[in-house]
Amino acid sequence: MRNIVAGNWKSNKLMGEALKWMEDMSSWMPNRGHVEVMVAPPAPYLSQMASKAPAGLSVIAQNVSPEGPGAHTGEHTAEMLKSCGVSGAIVGHSERRARFGDTDRLVAQKVRALVSEKLQAVFCCGETLEQREAGEAQTVVHAQLKAAILGLDASALPFVVVAYEPIWAIGTGKTASSEEAQAMHGSIRGWLAETFGADKASEVAILYGGSCKPANAHELFSQPDINGGLIGGASLEPLDFQGVVEGHPDSEKG
Numbered sequence: 001m002r003n004i005v006a007g008n009w010k011s012n013k014l015m016g017e018a019l020k021w022m023e024d025m026s027s028w029m030p031n032r033g034h035v036e037v038m039v040a041p042p043a044p045y046l047s048q049m050a051s052k053a054p055a056g057l058s059v060i061a062q063n064v065s066p067e068g069p070g071a072h073t074g075e076h077t078a079e080m081l082k083s084c085g086v087s088g089a090i091v092g093h094s095e096r097r098a099r100f101g102d103t104d105r106l107v108a109q110k111v112r113a114l115v116s117e118k119l120q121a122v123f124c125c126g127e128t129l130e131q132r133e134a135g136e137a138q139t140v141v142h143a144q145l146k147a148a149i150l151g152l153d154a155s156a157l158p159f160v161v162v163a164y165e166p167i168w169a170i171g172t173g174k175t176a177s178s179e180e181a182q183a184m185h186g187s188i189r190g191w192l193a194e195t196f197g198a199d200k201a202s203e204v205a206i207l208y209g210g211s212c213k214p215a216n217a218h219e220l221f222s223q224p225d226i227n228g229g230l231i232g233g234a235s236l237e238p239l240d241f242q243g244v245v246e247g248h249p250d251s252e253k254g
C-alpha cells in the first residue's frame, strides 16, 4: 500500500521562494516515515526543483502534453519531464477542466502519455456542489474514472494515483467530512477492484484533496481508503505542509 502526500502549488511562488521551500523541506525530510512526499511547482521551476529535491521527495508537474514531440507550441511532453528528473504530473484537475478545456478525452490522453513513460499520473476527479446535492456525486466520479482509466493495462496501475477532490471543498475552507470522503474513496476502490481485480486495486493510492490542513489531516488519512492527500493552500508553507504529512498515521509522528 502506498501512502502519498502531494502539494499542488498552482500558480503561486516565485523562483527564490520555491528554492527556499525546498531547502526548508530538505532538513525535515528524514521525519516523513512511510509517506511518499511530492510537490507540483509551476513548470518553469521543475528542473531546478528536481535537481535539489532530497530523497523521498519527488517533483511532479501540474500539467503534461497529450501529444508527443512536434509542432505543439507551449506544450511539454512526458518525455521532456522525465529528462528533467520530474516524476509525473497532475492531470484532470477541476481548475483545468473548468477553465482550460481539459476534457475527459484530453485527460485520458494525458494519463496515457505519462504512464507510457513510466511516470506517475496523479489523476483528479470530483463533483460540484450541485451534483452532490442532486445525489449524483458517485455517478460523476465513476464516469470520470471510466473516461480516463478504463482500458489501461493493469501493468500501468503502479503509475496511477487517484485524487478525489470534491470541487466544493477546493480552496473554500469547507472539507468533506471523513465519512463523506471515505464513502467516495471506498466506491473508487470498488470501481478499481471491479475493473482490475482487488489485488491491483488495493495498491493504488487514493488521495483526498480539498481544504486539507494540519488540523484535519489525521482524521481524513486514518480512513481505510484514504491513503494521503493532494494539498493546495497548505502546501505553500513548509511548516503547514509538514504538519499535513505528520498527520498521516504512517508518518513518523502519525
Ligand code: 13P
Pocket (backbone or CB within 6 Å): 008, 093, 165, 169, 170, 171, 172, 173, 209, 210, 211, 212, 230, 231, 232, 233, 234
Ligand atoms: P486546497 O487545499 O487549497 O483546497 O486545494 C486543493 C487542490 O485543489 C489541490 O489540487
